Amino acid sequence: MARKETSENPGRLKQIALTYKMTKRVDPKVTLVVAGVGIVTFGVLLAIGFWIGHPIFLGILGFVLAFLAMAIIFGRRAERAAFGQMEGQPGAAAAVLENVGRGWSVTPAVAMNRNQDVIHRAVGKAGVVLVAEGNSNRLKGMLAAEKKKMARIVADVPVHDVIVGSGEGQVEIKKLRTTLLKLPRVLPGAQVTVVNDRLRALGDLMSNMPIPKGPMPKGMRMPKGR
Numbered sequence: 566m567a568r569k570e571t572s573e574n575p576g577r578l579k580q581i582a583l584t585y586k587m588t589k590r591v592d593p594k595v596t597l598v599v600a601g602v603g604i605v606t607f608g609v610l611l612a613i614g615f616w617i618g619h620p621i622f623l624g625i626l627g628f629v630l631a632f633l634a635m636a637i638i639f640g641r642r643a644e645r646a647a648f649g650q651m652e653g654q655p656g657a658a659a660a661v662l663e664n665v666g667r668g669w670s671v672t673p674a675v676a677m678n679r680n681q682d683v684i685h686r687a688v689g690k691a692g693v694v695l696v697a698e699g700n701s702n703r704l705k706g707m708l709a710a711e712k713k714k715m716a717r718i719v720a721d722v723p724v725h726d727v728i729v730g731s732g733e734g735q736v737e738i739k740k741l742r743t744t745l746l747k748l749p750r751v752l753p754g755a756q757v758t759v760v761n762d763r764l765r766a767l768g769d770l771m772s773n774m775p776i777p778k779g780p781m782p783k784g785m786r787m788p789k790g791r
Contacts, residue, residue: 588643599639607631645739658698658729659685661741669745670761676711678703684711688761691748692723701728701735719760723751 588595607627614623659673662685669689676684682699684707695711697704708726715724725748728735736744752760 584643585639588639592642592645595639595642598642599635602638603631603635606634657738658696658741659683661738662687662696662745665689665742665745668757670757672764676707678707682707684708686764687745688757688764689745690750690752690754690757691745692725692752693719693760693764694745694748695724695726696729696741697726698729701730701732704728718763722756722760 585595607624607630610623610627610630611620614620614627617623659671662669662671662673665671665687669687672686672688674683675686675695680700680703682703683697684704685696685698687694687696693715695708695715697708708728712724712726715722727741727744729738729741731737
């Protein structure tokens with residue numbers, strides 16, 4: 566057990582270091598902000614400790630709370646930096662959907678056109694959510710076709726659609742997870758399973774695409790969208 570813990574710690578420390586480097590590159594002020602939060606938190610509690618006559622107890626409490634506050638602030642800024650790097654990148658929405666949390670089943674790339682506008686599907690207690698990324702004008706037609714397909718298969722289930730982007734009526738990538746979690750839960754768990762089974766029978770774009778054996782032929786193009 567001790568050997569296993571020893572082998573895991575360097576991995577965690579390395580991950581934290583990589584996260585810090587990534588965040589520092591996007592957010593140069595992260596060190597000053599996190600350190601400032603820790604110093605202020607510790608200083609305030611220590612001052613209160615001297616004022617009420619318990620500097621040691623409040624000092625220890627201040628150290629613990631300062632560390633906690635620093636971890637929270639660093640986590641938020643690291644998350645913001647990660648979303649900033651993902652913004653506008655193909656497949657960013659799929660990456661966020663995969664980490665929405667328990668209770669959601671995600672199928673990336675259920676529809677795509679030759680311009681690489683893509684629609685992903687998430688199924689949960691809120692119903693079916695179609696998440697699209699790409700050109701909004703082209704995506705409207707793709708979403709309409711996908712929603713028509715959903716109506717034939719799961720007619721009694723709510724189907725929501727979201728276009729990821731920074732334009733009017735769109736959802737920023739950093740707010741995608743929150744948007745899904747705020748949707749009203751209207752389906753019981755058993756019905757979610759039934760809906761998932763029906764939709765899985767359709768497969769997705771990648772599983773339905775015929776892939777030849779051997780090396781990929783040169784000049785092969787993506788299939789045209791609807």
